[in-house]
Amino acid sequence: MKFTNKTDIFFDLDHTLWDFERNSALTFEKIFNSHHIQVSLTEFLKHYVPVNMKYWALYREDKIDQATLRYKRLKEVFDLVPFQVSDADIHLISEEYIKYLPTFNHLFDGAIEALDYLKPKYNLHIITNGFQEVQNGKLKNAKIEHYFTTVTNSEMAGVKKPNPKIFEFALQLAKAKKSNSLMVGDSLEADMEGAKNIGLDALFFNETKTEEPHSFPQIYHLSELKNIL
CATH class of the missing domain: 3.40.50.1000 (HAD superfamily/HAD-like)
Structure with a gap:
């Protein structure tokens, strides 16, 4: 070829x-540590990877907007883990994820x-x-x-x-x-x-x-x- x-x-x-997957995992590790979120990162990522792909497909097809993508992918995963987290905390984690994700550069x-x-x-x-x-x-x-x-x-x-x-x-x-x-x-x-x-x-x-x-x-x-x- x-x-x-x-x-x-x-x-x-x-x-x-x-x-993406490596840098995303490092980002969640940083956020979980800084906020003392007692969730297994391995368990969280096992759910997050396919859930994130699902919501990106919906976003790609214009079935959801940016805000919905950023909120629902986290909400669904925390429900699956399961770990109780408030909507306010989900929005905070979402904002920090977007902030810190580009700082990991593998x-x-x-x-x-x-x-x-x-x-x-x-x-x-x-x-x-x-x-x-x-x-x-x-x-x-x-x-x-x-x-x-x-x-x-x-x-x-x-x-x-x-x-x-x-x-x-x-x-x-x-x-x-x-x-x-x-x-x-x-x-x-x-x-x-x-x-x-x-x-x-x-x-x-x-x-x-x-x-x-x-x-x-x-x-x-x-x-x-x-x-x-």
Whole structure:
């Protein structure tokens, strides 16, 4: 597998370059310790990971807003653990989570090496559904913002992946041609199908080694980008 005639590479951020689950766990650990929340972090995260994915899917489909996402994902998990916590405390934890999340900056293994390899050869960009304030903090604190010519988020575009409009917005912002561009991401629905639906080539970063059937070319480690670009 080799992509040719590419000039612009678009990356998703969370779960693709930025190790969301690791950084998220460290954020909750900090919050639980500072507020003396007597909950097993392992038990909490066992529920939080799928619950968070569920509410992000609803958010992506415009079935809930930001505030609902931030509140309900925590409310549901504390109910499942179970641990009694007031609505006021849930809102406080939610605010602190958003505040502290960008301060943890673990990237996936091979991310910097891949970006160093790609930067001289391609224009690099970000397309993310994440909140602008949080995503900008992640890029800055992880010291990778200088790699990217443009950063498109769903708040700027007014829609979320897989909506074709966010990809069109990103291409226009980057002044990139669809035929010369590639989308790299971890979500089969948001990144892969979203890109495919506008005729944009897509590469699946299958770091979790999911066995879900799909027809997209894939890599399991970011170092593999050197072999195909």
